[in-house]
Amino acid sequence: MRTTPVCGYVMQPDLYIALNQAKVIKEAALRSGVSQGVMKACWDAAGEVIKAWATEGHSVALPGLGSMRFGLRAKSVAKVEDVKTSLISTRRIIFTPTQDLKDELANTSIQITCYDRNGDVVKRVTSADAGTVEDNEGDENTNTENGGSQNGSHNSGEQGQQGNQNQQSGYALTIATSGSGSATVTHDGNAVTSGSTLNEDDEVEISITPAEGQVPTASINGSSIELTEDNGVYTGSFAMPGQASALVISTGVSGEGGDGGEGLDKD
Secondary structure (H helix, E strand, O other): OOOOOOOOOOOOOOOOOOOOHHHHHHHHHHHHOOOHHHHHHHHHHHHHHHHHHHHOOOOEEEOOOEEEEEEEEEOOOOOHHHOOHHHEEEEEEEEEEOHHHHHHHHOOOOEEEEEOOOOOEEEEEEOOOOOOOOOHHHHHHOOOEEOOHHHOOOOOHHHHHHHHHOOOOOEEEEEEEEOOOEEEEEEOOEEOOOOEEEOOOOEEEEEEEOOOOOOOEEEEOOEEOOOEEEOOEEEEEEEOOOOOEEEEEEOOOOOOOOOOOOOEEEO
């Protein structure tokens, strides 16, 4: 029996071209009334100061925008003797916007355009959400991340474990499965269900026991995930993209006429 695959719409911002430094300096010079040469000298000097102070562990103000600092993501451990540099997974640049900037974003109307797989527009709507802006500080306090080198190794194992469990901000992962086999999706040993929120670069593990005689498949946002077979169980993993994402798993379809690549039912 063959069923129609279920497809999902994944929302992501549609950005214009990036503005280069020369364009920004030119516009800033026009608005401030100073020459482009003076503006470029100030721009370069400010950049060097921000870079130097941020790498020393300071949170540095960005005029009119917010503040920037460096941080990291690291695994937590329960015992101090297990602390080592290999616990660090990634280093981060953390930007915290001012309240004025957050209010401006919250009050901005968002135009949503839906495209089908052929690139044709099928729907347009205007946002009517509450305008909630993600709190970077809240995410920082509930995860195993630290703002500067002076406190990078002071995070307790208990606090880190709580942060891994409380993934309060990030990106939604939609999971669609099909077939008569079974599949589990986990992160740090915890089950991940459709609609769960994960942070960018979180490692997600997949384990699939397919229907007899079938070969399973898995993909994230349309890109295939490599699976490894061991005693009839297929495993694989991927890093969570920095956007709302769709994970599609086919465990294979048993019986005559089955097709392991189709028949997706969204959880």
